[in-house]
Amino acid sequence: MMWRWQHWMVVLLVTVAAVSGNNYEGLAGHQIWSLESELAVELVDQLQAQGLLDVVAHTERTRTVRVTPEFASLVQKELHGAGHNYSVKVEDLAKHLQEKEKDEKTRQIHRAESCTATSCPFPLTYSYMTFQQMEWYLKELAKNPWVEVRSIGRSILDRDIWMVHIKSGECKGRKELYPNRCRRRASSKPMAVWLEGGIHAREWISPAVTLQLIHQITKDCCVTQDLDVYVVPMANPDGYVYSWTTDRFWRKNRRSNSGSTCDGVDLNRNWDYHFGVGASDEPCSQVYKGTKAFSEPETQALRDAMLQVASKGNLKLMIAFHSYGQVLMYPWGWTADKAPDQQDMVRLGKSFVMKAKSNYGTHYRVINAANDFYFASGSTDDWSKGVLKTKYVYTLELRDEGGHGFDLPATKILPNSMEVLAGLKAVFRKIISKKRTTNTVVL
Numbered sequence: 001m002m003w004r005w006q007h008w009m010v011v012l013l014v015t016v017a018a019v020s021g022n023n024y025e026g027l028a029g030h031q032i033w034s035l036e037s038e039l040a041v042e043l044v045d046q047l048q049a050q051g052l053l054d055v056v057a058h059t060e061r062t063r064t065v066r067v068t069p070e071f072a073s074l075v076q077k078e079l080h081g082a083g084h085n086y087s088v089k090v091e092d093l094a095k096h097l098q099e100k101e102k103d104e105k106t107r108q109i110h111r112a113e114s115c116t117a118t119s120c121p122f123p124l125t126y127s128y129m130t131f132q133q134m135e136w137y138l139k140e141l142a143k144n145p146w147v148e149v150r151s152i153g154r155s156i157l158d159r160d161i162w163m164v165h166i167k168s169g170e171c172k173g174r175k176e177l178y179p180n181r182c183r184r185r186a187s188s189k190p191m192a193v194w195l196e197g198g199i200h201a202r203e204w205i206s207p208a209v210t211l212q213l214i215h216q217i218t219k220d221c222c223v224t225q226d227l228d229v230y231v232v233p234m235a236n237p238d239g240y241v242y243s244w245t246t247d248r249f250w251r252k253n254r255r256s257n258s259g260s261t262c263d264g265v266d267l268n269r270n271w272d273y274h275f276g277v278g279a280s281d282e283p284c285s286q287v288y289k290g291t292k293a294f295s296e297p298e299t300q301a302l303r304d305a306m307l308q309v310a311s312k313g314n315l316k317l318m319i320a321f322h323s324y325g326q327v328l329m330y331p332w333g334w335t336a337d338k339a340p341d342q343q344d345m346v347r348l349g350k351s352f353v354m355k356a357k358s359n360y361g362t363h364y365r366v367i368n369a370a371n372d373f374y375f376a377s378g379s380t381d382d383w384s385k386g387v388l389k390t391k392y393v394y395t396l397e398l399r400d401e402g403g404h405g406f407d408l409p410a411t412k413i414l415p416n417s418m419e420v421l422a423g424l425k426a427v428f429r430k431i432i433s434k435k436r437t438t439n440t441v442v443l
């Protein structure tokens with residue numbers, strides 16, 4: 001088969017450019033197909049590697065794919081030729097998304113929650129936020145004296161990459177929020193954790209959950225008494241904006257690649273730790289790693305801020321939030337070999353899973369990135385483990401297990417956030433109590 005990614009992307013980009021006036025028109029004529037046979041999985045994954053379709057949701061045995069009008073007949077021929085059937089779930093993706101948006105807008109709860117042009121005091125729970133709304137909320141958040149909101153750099157299209165620091169310490173000045181006070185006194189040497197959201201544009205649930213976590217953790221000074229919590233809720237603002245305006249399933253940043261008609265670098269393949277394994281050097285690929293490690297301003301900004309936090313010597317945990325799959329992955333991604341602290345990472349991961357299940361019964365699995373998922377390098381997690389030597393490192397694939405995939409209904413924001421918060425609090429508690437135990441032994 002001779003078709004390659006760039007052919008697919010050229011056609012897609014021309015389609016996008018040729019129409020205007022509606023956010024989803026770049027997706028006009030695109031269809032969503034569902035393949036329920038386990039036998040079709042291998043062929044579908046091959047077709048994706050060739051750029052003929054895009055897997056937008058999956059389970060171990062099924063695939064849900066987006067097919068462009070240009071390649072629909074070719075893909076159909078390939079599938080039928082191999083004896084695989086499929087069902088068309090969405091006839092026209094642009095129309096489907098427009099209808100869905102209309103439905104959501106008519107809901108009372110959506111209207112009641114909407115941010116106005118001048119105010120967005122809380123992260124939204126029943127609709128996804130635009131990047132502008134996120135910035136409004138972060139500005140509000142910065143009014144809390146125990147929170148610092150700082151731009152750690154700018155994207156390739158000059159948007160800010162915001163980092164939120166929820167400061168450790170006693171509950172002074174905020175006791176009114178938690179009158180029952182914390183059980184212990186604050187430690188003199190708090191630990192630090194780093195949470196990253198939104199590095200992949202189309203995974204909208206990631207920044208949505210990350211913002212909810214910020215909102216909840218900021219209110220609870222007992223959680224952060226011994227912890228400095230650093231959060232970047234939107235690591236890829238350009239890609240995110242593009243996924244709102246033009247292509248709902250955009251993944252990469254918005255780099256214009258010289259010598260190619262295809263835009264974007266996969267920011268989660270651009271980090272400098274065994275750069276290049278399981279990543280593509282083809283600019284039209286969804287997992288294009290870039291011309292060199294840290295070629296992108298977004299990864300440079302994240303790297304520099306993480307180095308600064310880690311230089312204080314107490315960074316214990318890093319979690320990158322992605323979707324979808326409901327798995328908590330520990331490194332390595334670049335090799336099937338064991339990473340340092342594997343047993344400890346698995347054990348701590350299991351306490352997350354247990355607590356995350358208690359709210360709604362949602363099941364997350366603790367798995368190894370390379371052995372149980374796929375080989376990938378140049379990601380935040382491997383770099384954090386390999387270069388910063390962070391003890392506990394994870395990539396958390398949020399809801400769901402593939403039914404909706406990237407296009408998770410906004411009604412899931414709140415339950416997904418609450419279960420992750422429960423799991424995270426258990427993880428924080430364990431890290432802090434481990435430190436206390438360790439100190440006792442050392443002393």
Ligand SMILES: [Zn+2]
Nearest residue numbers: 200203322323
């Ligand atoms: Zn992702």
